[in-house]
Amino acid sequence: MATTIEINKKSVREFLGSGKKECFIIPEYQRPYAWTDEEVQTLFDDLVEYTQERIDSPYFLGTIVSYTNDEKEQEIIDGQQRITTLCLLLRAIYTKIEKMDHTDERNNFIRQIEPALWQTDELTGKANRNHSLLESRVFESEYNAILANILETGMTGESDKDNYSKNYRLCQKLIDDYAKEEPLTFYSFINNILNKEIVLPIKPDSQDTALTIFSTLNDRGLPLSDADIFKAKIYNNITDSKARNEFIEKWQEISTSAEYADESIQKLFYYCMFYLRALENDKKTTTPGLRKFYSNNGFYRLFESNIMDNLNAILNFWTVVNNHEKLEGESWSSNFEILKLLDILSSYPNEFWKYPVVIFYLKHKE
Incomplete structure (x- = not known):
């Protein structure tokens, strides 16, 4: 039977929003979330530069390799670090603007971020924060519950030393500083993340093909082993x-x-x-x-x-x-x-x- 591979360029909002039909799963065999503050800072600085330079072309974040498993979930083979960091960044933005005055811009981005992070009611549009669109099941990590809690509550302990907590606190600080120093472009910055930052999802029809594609594309670290x-x-x-x-x-x-x-x-x-x-x-x-x-x-x-x-x-x-x-x-x-x-x-x-x-x-x- 011929292998089919689906490739569609999507904005971050469109891509994460696809999790409403097939939620994103970091599967058990993946290694734990490993991005440090250096990678988060680099991503943030690139987005700031993109906003301030007012570049017309989209900002390309990279490829995401996944496949739909038997439970109708999007099992992430390559891209878990970027997807997780994006969700932490959007959660930090949401936490920030949720407390701001109700302006048209603030309300607009609240409505855009919610369906990118959580399941939303089809009739009312209300977000259910107990059901995030991203779940980590890495079975050697005791921190899966911490990610779920951050996405649900927007809070983490100051003494927590895991990468989820440290990077989320960094995202909060970066967002607070940017909002204070660049208030005129703050909402443009959010819009760029949601709508002008582009990913290239690659979805083959089997896990084996997805792993093969990942092994071919991956040059950043240790590939997944059999x-x-x-x-x-x-x-x-x-x-x-x-x-x-x-x-x-x-x-x-x-x-x-x-x-x-x-x-x-x-x-x-x-x-x-x-x-x-x-x-x-x-x-x-x-x-x-x-x-x-x-x-x-x-x-x-x-x-x-x-x-x-x-x-x-x-x-x-x-x-x-x-x-x-x-x-x-x-x-x-x-x-x-x-x-x-x-x-x-x-x-x-x-x-x-x-x-x-x-x-x-x-x-x-x-």
Whole structure:
């Protein structure tokens, strides 16, 4: 079936307003919000310069890559930092002008900002601040509730040190200072943010295509890995809250230990793929892509009860091989003949030896 990709240039107001039909979700597998005051200040300064120079052409903010998931939500693949910061900035503006005298300009922008941040009643136009159009579900972040509270109430604690709170307070200060120093262009500044700041949303019809586009476009930092996707899939398949917390702890423990063993959790999944292929008697000579292999038939392999045990066992193997550590209760890890052979294999000029050895280890580790 052919892939379809929807690309439409939109103003910030139009783009955020599309969240009324399909709300914006920062999915579980994304990394936490990471913009610092430097990035926020740079964005704000650019918008100020754009306003004061009275530039005719639109201000291009960049591309946003998303796709519509099964729950009819816009799952943000690339652009969460900019979208989140825009929402914090608009919330700071709203908090400011909400307290100002009721002029035509003030009332106009109140009406424009509300449907860009919250669900609004179709008949009355009244905003429901309990239902923001942006929600973060990053499951390793304890700050998701803070973002929701800021968008709902417009308040944050002065002592809060998370990036949402710090950047929101900075946005408030920048808006207060600008309104005081440039009162004649203050509403023009707001209008530019809402209506002359342009984004280019890219919406393919599948998560896989969205991730591919993101990997192609992204040059600002670490791209999402296949392991990030697997993490979210496993997490979402667990219904019990206690089991979810245990999974998070186990994932973080394996991920940290894998880095210490000079591997990565992504590579652990790769080694495990060869073991699972061996169990399935898969003798194809071509190696499938990691995400393609695990996504087959609805990611069923990720939901097997022993997937984390297999990853942990593979981690133990590489902890011995790479770090020369002895494992409690695993006599092989102190067996000189075994260690000698593993050291010889480690000197091999490529990594082909690793896959059959890992398969052999998982099969006979007891």
